[in-house]
Amino acid sequence: MKNSLNILKKLPIAVIAILMVSIPAFTDNNYIISTLVYCFVFASLAIAWNLIGGYGEQVSWCNASFVAIGAYTGMIMYKMLGISPFIAILVGTGLAFIAATLIGYGTFRLRGIYFSIATIAFGEIVRISLQFWQGLTGGAAGYYVTYTGQNFSALMFKNDVPFYYILLALLVIVILIASWFERSKIGHYLSAIKGDEDAAISLGIDSFKIKLTTFQLSAVISAAVGTFFGFFIGFIDPGTVSSLNLSVKIVVIAIIGGVGTIWGPVLGSFVINILAEGLNSMFGDVGGLSLAVYGFLLIVIVIFKPAGLISLFPKWGNNSKSARKSDDESTQNEVLP
Amino acid sequence: MLMRNSVGKSGTQIMAWIIIQATINGILNGGIYALVAVGLTIVFGVMKMVNFATGEFIMWGMYFTFLLYTITGLNNYVLLPMVIILTILLGLLSYVLVIKPVLGRDSNTFIMVTVGLSYLLMNVAQMIFGPTPKGIPSEIKTASLSIGTFTVSLPRLIAFLSACLLIIAIQILLKKTMLGRAMRATAENAEMAQVLGINYKQVYTFAFVLSCVMAGVAGTLITPIYSIYPSLGNIFKIIIFVVVVLGGMGSVSGALIGGLLLGIMEALVGTLINSNLGPAGIFVVFLLMLYLRPNGLFGTANRVA
Amino acid sequence: MTENLLEIEDLSISFGGIKAVRNVNFEIRKGEILGLIGPNGAGKSTIVNLISNIYKPDKGVIRFEGKELSPKIGTAQRAKMGITRTFQTPKPFGNLNVYENIYTIALQGRSSSEADLKTKEILNKTDLSNYENFQSIKLPIEKRKFLDMARILALDPKLIMMDEVMGGLNPSEMDESFKMVKRLNAEGITILFIEHVMRAVVNVCSRLVVVNNGQFLCSGVPTDVLKRQDVIEAYLGESKNHANNK
Numbered sequence: 083m084k085n086s087l088n089i090l091k092k093l094p095i096a097v098i099a100i101l102m103v104s105i106p107a108f109t110d111n112n113y114i115i116s117t118l119v120y121c122f123v124f125a126s127l128a129i130a131w132n133l134i135g136g137y138g139e140q141v142s143w144c145n146a147s148f149v150a151i152g153a154y155t156g157m158i159m160y161k162m163l164g165i166s167p168f169i170a171i172l173v174g175t176g177l178a179f180i181a182a183t184l185i186g187y188g189t190f191r192l193r194g195i196y197f198s199i200a201t202i203a204f205g206e207i208v209r210i211s212l213q214f215w216q217g218l219t220g221g222a223a224g225y226y227v228t229y230t231g232q233n234f235s236a237l238m239f240k241n242d243v244p245f246y247y248i249l250l251a252l253l254v255i256v257i258l259i260a261s262w263f264e265r266s267k268i269g270h271y272l273s274a275i276k277g278d279e280d281a282a283i284s285l286g287i288d289s290f291k292i293k294l295t296t297f298q299l300s301a302v303i304s305a306a307v308g309t310f311f312g313f314f315i316g317f318i319d320p321g322t323v324s325s326l327n328l329s330v331k332i333v334v335i336a337i338i339g340g341v342g343t344i345w346g347p348v349l350g351s352f353v354i355n356i357l358a359e360g361l362n363s364m365f366g367d368v369g370g371l372s373l374a375v376y377g378f379l380l381i382v383i384v385i386f387k388p389a390g391l392i393s394l395f396p397k398w399g400n401n402s403k404s405a406r407k408s409d410d411e412s413t414q415n416e417v418l419p
Numbered sequence: 420m421l422m423r424n425s426v427g428k429s430g431t432q433i434m435a436w437i438i439i440q441a442t443i444n445g446i447l448n449g450g451i452y453a454l455v456a457v458g459l460t461i462v463f464g465v466m467k468m469v470n471f472a473t474g475e476f477i478m479w480g481m482y483f484t485f486l487l488y489t490i491t492g493l494n495n496y497v498l499l500p501m502v503i504i505l506t507i508l509l510g511l512l513s514y515v516l517v518i519k520p521v522l523g524r525d526s527n528t529f530i531m532v533t534v535g536l537s538y539l540l541m542n543v544a545q546m547i548f549g550p551t552p553k554g555i556p557s558e559i560k561t562a563s564l565s566i567g568t569f570t571v572s573l574p575r576l577i578a579f580l581s582a583c584l585l586i587i588a589i590q591i592l593l594k595k596t597m598l599g600r601a602m603r604a605t606a607e608n609a610e611m612a613q614v615l616g617i618n619y620k621q622v623y624t625f626a627f628v629l630s631c632v633m634a635g636v637a638g639t640l641i642t643p644i645y646s647i648y649p650s651l652g653n654i655f656k657i658i659i660f661v662v663v664v665l666g667g668m669g670s671v672s673g674a675l676i677g678g679l680l681l682g683i684m685e686a687l688v689g690t691l692i693n694s695n696l697g698p699a700g701i702f703v704v705f706l707l708m709l710y711l712r713p714n715g716l717f718g719t720a721n722r723v724a
Numbered sequence: 725m726t727e728n729l730l731e732i733e734d735l736s737i738s739f740g741g742i743k744a745v746r747n748v749n750f751e752i753r754k755g756e757i758l759g760l761i762g763p764n765g766a767g768k769s770t771i772v773n774l775i776s777n778i779y780k781p782d783k784g785v786i787r788f789e790g791k792e793l794s795p796k797i798g799t800a801q802r803a804k805m806g807i808t809r810t811f812q813t814p815k816p817f818g819n820l821n822v823y824e825n826i827y828t829i830a831l832q833g834r835s836s837s838e839a840d841l842k843t844k845e846i847l848n849k850t851d852l853s854n855y856e857n858f859q860s861i862k863l864p865i866e867k868r869k870f871l872d873m874a875r876i877l878a879l880d881p882k883l884i885m886m887d888e889v890m891g892g893l894n895p896s897e898m899d900e901s902f903k904m905v906k907r908l909n910a911e912g913i914t915i916l917f918i919e920h921v922m923r924a925v926v927n928v929c930s931r932l933v934v935v936n937n938g939q940f941l942c943s944g945v946p947t948d949v950l951k952r953q954d955v956i957e958a959y960l961g962e963s964k965n966h967a968n969n970k
Contacts, residue, residue, distance in 0.1 A: 141527055188709040195469060195526065195668070199660045200709060203702040206657055210699040270828045277817025277825075284776060284811075285829045285875055286803035326653060330534060337531060370542030370550075370649065377538030384531045385520045 102250060106243045115242045120355045122249040123311050126256040128336040128347030130303035133263060134296045135333065136341035139276045141198045143329045144185075144205035148178040148301045150212065150324035152308025154219055157227050157318065166235040171309045178305035179298050181208075186294040205326055212320035224319030237313035245314045252310060253348075256303055260344050263299070268292055327373065334376045338383045340390025349392050354379075440569050441690040442683050447572065449682020450579035454637045455655065456662040456674035457586055458630030461593075464606040464669035465626040468526050471533035472513070473659060474652025475540035476631045480506055480638025481647040482544055488555050495555060495642045496577070506635030510628040513540075518627060522620075537652065545649035552646035560643045574643035581640055585633065586675060593671070602626055606669065658685075658698065661705040728787075729754045729883055729914045730807075735774060735784035744770045746938045747784070752883065757905065757915045759929030759946065763959050767938040768918045769812075772885045775916075776809050777802055789882075804832065806882030810889055814868035816860035823847070823856045825871055830878035842878060850874040850904070866897045873904065884908065885916040890924045902927050926950070934958070 106115060131145050155174035156167040185204055189197040213222045220226075229238055239245065263269045274282040275289045283289050312318050322328065331354070339350020358372045365371055387393060455473060462470050483505045487498045517536045521528050562573040593599035604612040605622045613619050645651065662677040681701050688700025730752040737745045745767045752758050760768050773779045775786060780795040787793065788807065797805075817825050826846055830839040847853045850870045855863065860871060869889055876884055886905070890898055898921070905928050909915055919925050925932070925946065932949045934941040936958040942949060949955055 139525075139527060141530060184706075188706060192709075196664060196709065198530065199469075199664050200706060202657055203661060203705050207699050207702045207706075210696065214693070214695055214699075267831050270824075270831055273819060274817045274825075274828045277819045278815045281811070281815035281817065281875075283799050284803055284809055286800050286832050286879055287829075288798070288800045326657075330538065333531075333534070368546060370545030373538050374542030374546065377535040377540075377542065380535030381517055381532055381539065384528055384535065385517075388524075388528065 103247075106246055112242055115246050117355060117359050119242060119245050119249050119314060121352045122246075122253045123307060123314070124332065124335055124355060125348040125351035126249070126253050126307045127304055127332045128339065128351055129256050129260050129344065130300045130307070131332050132336045132341060132343075132347050133260065133303075134293070134300045136336060136343070136346075137264070137269065137272050137276065138293055138296050140190075140194050140293060140297070141333070142201045142297070142300070143198060143326065143333070144201035144208070145300065145304050145332050146326070146328035147205045147208040147324055148181065148304035149308035149311060149328065150208060150318070150320070151178045151181065152305030153312025153318050153323055154212065154225065155305075156309035157225055157312050158218065160236060161225075161227050167237050167309050167313055168235060171306055174305045174309050175302045178301040182298045182301035183294065186297050190290045190293045190297075201329075202326070205324070205329060209320045209324040209326075212324055219320070222320060224317055226317040227313070229316075237310065242314070245310070249307075249310060249314070252307060256307070257344060257348075259299075259303065263296075264344070268295060272296055331376065334380050338379055338391060340392030341388075343390070343392050345395075346390045346392035350390065353391065436568065437690060438687065441686040443569055443571060444575070444690075445683030445686030446679055447575040447579040447682070448686065449679035450582040451637050451641060451678075452655075452658055452662055452682050453675045453678025454582035454585055454640075455634050456659050456678045457589060457671055458633030459659055459662075460669055460671060460674040461589075461602070462626050462630045464671075465602050466529075466623055468529035469533070469660070470627070470630060471530055471656065472537035472540060472652075473630065473634050474654070474656030475537050475544075476506065476510065476634035476652075477638040477641075477655050478544060478647070478649065478652040479509060479540060480635030481642050481645075481651070482548060482553075483635070484639045484642050485548075485553055485555055485647055494557060495639050499636065499639050502635055502639045503632055506632050507628055509635075510631030511624070513631070514624055514627050518623075522623065537656070541649050541652055548647075548649065550649060552648040554646045555642045557643040572644075574641075578637075578640040578644065582637070585636065586671075589629075589633075590671065598622075598625065654698065658701060661701055665705060665708055727754050727790075728752065729789065730775065730916075731785075731787040732771070732775070733785045733787070735771070735781050735786065737770065737774060737779055737782050744938050745774065745781075748935065748938070748940045750933045750940060750943060752914060752916055753931075754914055755909070755912060756931055757909050757917055757929050759925045759932040760916055760918045760935065761920075761925055761932055762935040762941070763961065764920075766935045766958075768935060769887060770938075771935070772809055772887055772916070772918060775802075775885065776807060803879060803881075806879070807885075808876045808879055808881040808883065809885035810869070810872045810876065810887055812888045812891065814865070814872045816863065816868055816871055818859075818861040820860060821856070822852055822858050822860055822863070822871060822874075825860050826874050826878050829875045832879070839878075846874045846877050849877065849907075866893055866900075869893075869901070870904070873908075877908075881913060883914045883916065885918065887918050888920060890919055890921045898924060922950075936961075 102118075105118065109115070127145060127149065131142060135141050152171065152174035155177060156170045159165040159170040159173065160167055181204070185197070185200055189200045212219050215221070216223075227236075227238075230236075232238060232240055234244070237245075237248075271282070271287045271289075271292045274285075274287055275292060279289055308323075312323070335350040335354050336347045337350070338353065339348065340346020354376065357375065361368075361372050361375060383390065455477060459470060459473050462468065480502055483502045484495050484498055487493070487501055488495065491498070513536055517532055518529075521532050557574070559573050559577075564571045564573060564576065591599075593603060601612070601617045601622050602625070604615065604617055605619050609619055612622075658681060659678075662674055662681055665673070665677040665681070681704070684704050685697045685701050689695075689697030692700070728751040732748055732750055735745055735748045736743070748767075748771065760771065762768055770779065774781050777793075777795065777797065777799045785792055788802075788805065793802070817828065820828065823843060827839055827843045830842040830846070834842065844853075847856060850873055852867065852870055852874060855867060860868070863871060872889075873884075890901060893901060902924065905915060905917070917925070917929055929946055931943065932946050933943040934949060934955050941954060941958060942952060
């Protein structure tokens with residue numbers, strides 16, 4: 083790539099980065115800060131989903147479960163054992179890794195639809211289990227950690243500004259991981275698998291192992307984000323944190339933003355979360371309005387702009403990994419295969 | 420589940436009774452699961468796609484029934500034809516606006532678009548009817564038959580028998596009518612079917628709307644049993660996917676047997692272990708089956724790697 | 725004495741009661757271009773699928789370089805060992821361009837700069853240098869077949885099983901392909917050539933194996949084999965069946 087293109091591409095990122103870092107200095111409004119934290123969190127989660135769902139085209143409907151595993155592990159280990167979430171995160175990600183391995187072992191040798199449905203089943207198992215183990219998790223009533231004063235290692239702060247920086251830093255780390263992934267061998271192999279799995283296998287690519295590793299990475303990142311997210315919202319319950327609704331929101335963000343790219347999920351997260359807040363302030367808490375809008379947007383984007391909103395910004399959204407065979411006219415056929 | 424006073428019976432006899440009663444309940448529930456699963460498996464067989472919004476058509480079938488009941492005061496069985504008409508309209512509308520534009524694209528696209536449809540239908544229902552569960556008063560809600568010492572809930576029995584009738588009707592449709600043959604031909608080999616003069620677009624439309632109708636009918640049949648709320652679709656759809664996958668994606672008999680088996684499994688786990696874990700039991704069985712019989716009970720080879 | 729690269733012993737597989745391959749024995753000698761011929765449905769593609777582990781045999785043994793290939797050794801692993809195959813319809817990675825199609829495969833066991841060098845080398849060898857940035861799905865069909873071959877070359881294969889690569893090519897495209905096949909063979913790559921087009925078979929193969937109804941019929945030099953009565957009858961039987969099915 084030419085040097086001038088490089089700088090052109092990097093300048094807006096630098097500007098945005100400086101902007102993001104300095105926002106808390108300009109505003110005291112916790113509502114704005116908190117909304118931005120949601121944007122960061124879901125951007126990270128959508129990027130993590132995108133590894134397996136976008137680059138790998140294996141649609142997972144249970145990434146919220148990994149978030150929940152991270153959140154519950156962090157909070158339970160702190161409340162019951164006094165262990166800092168910075169350490170508990172290792173346990174949470176470990177559990178998520180195991181879970182992803184179990185799901186992958188059962189499904190990655192089969193067609194993609196089995197994986198998708200198995201993730202739905204797994205998601206429900208996790209949610210029901212969390213509800214059922216009341217002694218450990220508080221059940222449907224939820225779980226929380228009482229605020230006992232400012233404590234960095236326990237992720238307790240007077241306001242949300244520290245969370246802002248922590249989750250922004252985490253987003254940066256996740257973006258770096260995703261960039262590395264795109265350029266790595268496994269990223270390349272995954273896009274070959276996406277292109278034609280049978281051909282890839284016949285050419286030496288162990289598609290089972292590649293998909294499994296990608297899914298494990300996706301799960302681990304989601305759980306890590308989940309640990310911090312849990313402490314940020316302070317109160318978690320299975321119906322919110324471990325739900326299909328949350329998994330769907332993550333998928334919607336990735337799709338609307340732009341599947342198979344890095345900045346697509348980021349854009350999608352800002353659009354959806356700000357939209358949700360906007361709807362909330364305009365119409366109040368009309369149950370279901372934001373989810374109905376997500377559903378509507380998902381349909382519209384998939385039909386009219388399947389490459390996502392990021393494709394409106396060609397320099398940011400265009401790379402071969404996001405190209406899908408089905409978008410090319412020459413492969414559109416009248417009859418379904 | 421009510422347990423009769425069984426003074427003087429031994430532990431094993433009680434256990435046996437519990438298991439058989441649970442199995443009866445499970446079979447009855449399984450009939451409904453099977454009905455919807457057959458519809459879903461037909462869509463999968465013909466269009467090679469999974470309709471994620473299936474549960475919402477069940478839910479809307481129930482809300483249609485509720486609306487019509489509020490207007491006319493008639494019971495749900497009498498309202499069935501009207502509900503079918505409304506469901507056909509909803510199905511056609513969904514097909515034209517949501518499905519048709521993405522025909523020819525990959526199966527993930529279909530899933531995305533039907534997920535969107537599912538959330539749209541679910542939350543429009545919530546915005547219109549509110550989240551509070553609604554019910555339709557019915558004289559037979561608590562009615563039951565006694566067969567020996569076993570109780571058979573009447574509304575569940577009616578639902579089960581209606582479901583069986585419908586499934587038989589569908590089988591006749593598939594095997595004996597031109598339309599059915601067209602559907603099976605398209606399922607077998609879409610290109611060949613087109614060459615033979617079958618208008619695949621009509622076949623797709625019919626298959627999709629048919630599955631919506633089956634879901635809507637299932638909804639009407641269960642109004643005396645379950646209360647109506649917007650996210651009811653979630654529960655059913657998850658169970659039904661599992662049925663379809665277990666049954667072997669495209670096999671009608673697989674969907675039928677899968678539905679019955681899962682109904683039994685859910686009832687047994689719910690009764691013997693804990694009623695809250697009933698659905699979880701299904702999923703665990705499903706995941707186990709994936710490991711042991713990856714092609715489903717009846718399915719054809721689906722392996723990739 | 726040339727050694728055998730691949731040996732098939734007593735290989736059998738049935739699909740739902742139909743015996744697709746029955747007790748087939750033959751060897752592929754190192755450095756040869758072996759033609760595998762027979763009427764439609766004879767089991768040729770099934771044999772290729774068995775060698776590449778798309779199917780696992782019900783019975784029989786496959787030996788590669790003298791060592792038995794356990795069915796546990798999967799397709800991808802066999803490809804890395806040097807056992808490769810093409811598909812009847814080319815299968816490019818549609819989302820990638822021509823360069824990336826080859827580069828992704830070349831990455832296996834190489835650093836990115838080594839893979840880049842290898843890719844450029846292969847692009848030259850297969851006359852695809854001008855198409856480097858083409859979206860692979862936009863390639864014309866004969867170039868797609870070359871791309872299939874190019875990707876295989878990125879693996880430094882020992883055996884290439886070419887499954888009916890001549891289909892759909894006009895005579896001059898076919899001649900180009902013959903040259904390519906012979907060039908590859910001259911570099912030491914053993915080739916199993918499954919083909920219907922007799923002109924290609926006669927032009928390219930040093931030896932033939934004939935299968936019919938899933939069973940080994942005979943083997944030998946093309947000029948001898950193609951004159952044999954039982955071979956002619958096997959093909960005639962096929963056209964008779966076609967006539968009857970009309």
